Amino acid sequence: MSRTPVNVTVTGAAGQIGYALLFRIASGHLLGPDTPVRLRLLEIPQAVKAAEGTAMELDDCAFPLLAGIDIFDNPTDGFAGANVALLVGARPRTKGMERGDLLAANGGIFKPQGEAINAGAADDIKVLVVGNPANTNALIAQRHAPDVPAERFTAMTRLDHNRALTQLAKKAGVAVTDIAKLTIWGNHSATQYPDIFHARIAGKNAADVVDDRTWLADTFIPTVAKRGAAIIEARGASSAASAANAAIDHVHTWVNGTADGDWTSMGVVSDGSYGVPEGLISSFPVVCKDGAWEIVQGLDVNEFSRARIDASVQELAEERDAVRELGLI
Ligand SMILES: NC(=O)c1ccc[n+]([C@@H]2O[C@H](COP(=O)([O-])OP(=O)(O)OC[C@H]3O[C@@H](n4cnc5c(N)ncnc54)[C@H](O)[C@@H]3O)[C@@H](O)[C@H]2O)c1
Numbered sequence: 001m002s003r004t005p006v007n008v009t010v011t012g013a014a015g016q017i018g019y020a021l022l023f024r025i026a027s028g029h030l031l032g033p034d035t036p037v038r039l040r041l042l043e044i045p046q047a048v049k050a051a052e053g054t055a056m057e058l059d060d061c062a063f064p065l066l067a068g069i070d071i072f073d074n075p076t077d078g079f080a081g082a083n084v085a086l087l088v089g090a091r092p093r094t095k096g097m098e099r100g101d102l103l104a105a106n107g108g109i110f111k112p113q114g115e116a117i118n119a120g121a122a123d124d125i126k127v128l129v130v131g132n133p134a135n136t137n138a139l140i141a142q143r144h145a146p147d148v149p150a151e152r153f154t155a156m157t158r159l160d161h162n163r164a165l166t167q168l169a170k171k172a173g174v175a176v177t178d179i180a181k182l183t184i185w186g187n188h189s190a191t192q193y194p195d196i197f198h199a200r201i202a203g204k205n206a207a208d209v210v211d212d213r214t215w216l217a218d219t220f221i222p223t224v225a226k227r228g229a230a231i232i233e234a235r236g237a238s239s240a241a242s243a244a245n246a247a248i249d250h251v252h253t254w255v256n257g258t259a260d261g262d263w264t265s266m267g268v269v270s271d272g273s274y275g276v277p278e279g280l281i282s283s284f285p286v287v288c289k290d291g292a293w294e295i296v297q298g299l300d301v302n303e304f305s306r307a308r309i310d311a312s313v314q315e316l317a318e319e320r321d322a323v324r325e326l327g328l329i
């Protein structure tokens with residue numbers, strides 16, 4: 001293993017997702033068993049000491065792939081030379097809030113981070129925004145990094161994708177590995193649309209296999225879309241280990257590619273596909289290959305799906321307008 005270490009910047013390193021994420025990155029789950037990583041942890045000054053504690057624990061694991069850990073309290077240094085950036089640091093919502101309620105509180109974090117990525121990240125930088133509201137925070141960061149190709153900024157809907165896989169597998173009585181081509185469309189919010197009309201279960205159309213529109217509309221979609229709130233209600237804190245797992249999956253798939261005959265869901269900059277206004281960061285079905293993603297083209301969108309995609313995209317347009325009013329883009 002003589003490869004140059006990949007610099008991975010993680011913001012919010014002292015938070016609950018950070019704690020679930022860093023050990024998996026360092027043990028090779030993000031980039032694979034042959035790729036050494038150098039961790040760059042970015043925190044606010046008050047949380048640097050806690051991040052130092054996590055770094056001590058990382059050291060104590062003696063991970064063979066961990067080439068070093070640096071801790072920063074400012075984005076300029078935190079993103080310098082970053083090849084992969086996981087933008088986790090942001091306030092989570094609490095009971096009774098929607099993720100969009102966090103726009104004003106968290107939006108301001110992503111402008112300086114976008115600027116710092118623009119100024120100092122490596123040429124091959126790949127950015128995943130996890131902090132909520134993830135799609136619009138990704139939009140803010142991307143708009144402040146004009147020299148970085150827009151497709152390098154993505155938002156996380158892989159947690160929703162994974163949630164949908166499990167709910168569908170349970171309903172159909174199959175393993176998650178029997179399911180392919182599931183899609184999350186739109187915003188990582190309660191308006192998201194988990195779509196099974198193109199999904200396959202052991203090679204057959206998933207909607208036909210399930211054959212239950214009432215379950216689809218009244219159980220499956222709301223269960224997936226409101227899962228984050230259900231976890232906050234049950235745990236008293238927002239999802240952490242499953243969110244960290246989804247972040248690992250998102251970047252691993254982006255770097256290593258989707259499986260043949262399958263796709264994944266990622267929040268990516270729209271090129272106008274499927275009527276989603278150009279420039280919005282919306283979740284689409286995407287295939288990944290050679291470190292790049294492409295929106296899957298040519299899918300028939302039925303009336304049931306169209307209305308739900310449009311509603312979620314409308315919410316994204318409203319969030320974009322709100323951050324414009326706040327002077328964040
Ligand atoms: N997209 C998704 O699917 C998804 C899933 C789960 C959680 N989330 C979101 O992820 C975010 C983090 O969740 P958490 O549970 O880890 O929260 P947390 O409160 O446990 O940790 C957040 C951390 O971010 C740090 N932070 C705040 N501002 C920062 C800044 N400007 N730079 C660097 N670090 C900063 C805080 O000091 C804290 O340590 C929340 O916004 C949450 O809603 C998204």
Ligand SMILES: O=C(O)C[C@H](O)C(=O)O
Nearest residue numbers: 093099132228229238239
């Ligand atoms: O729902 C939240 O606020 C946290 C996260 O986005 C989730 O989906 O679990």
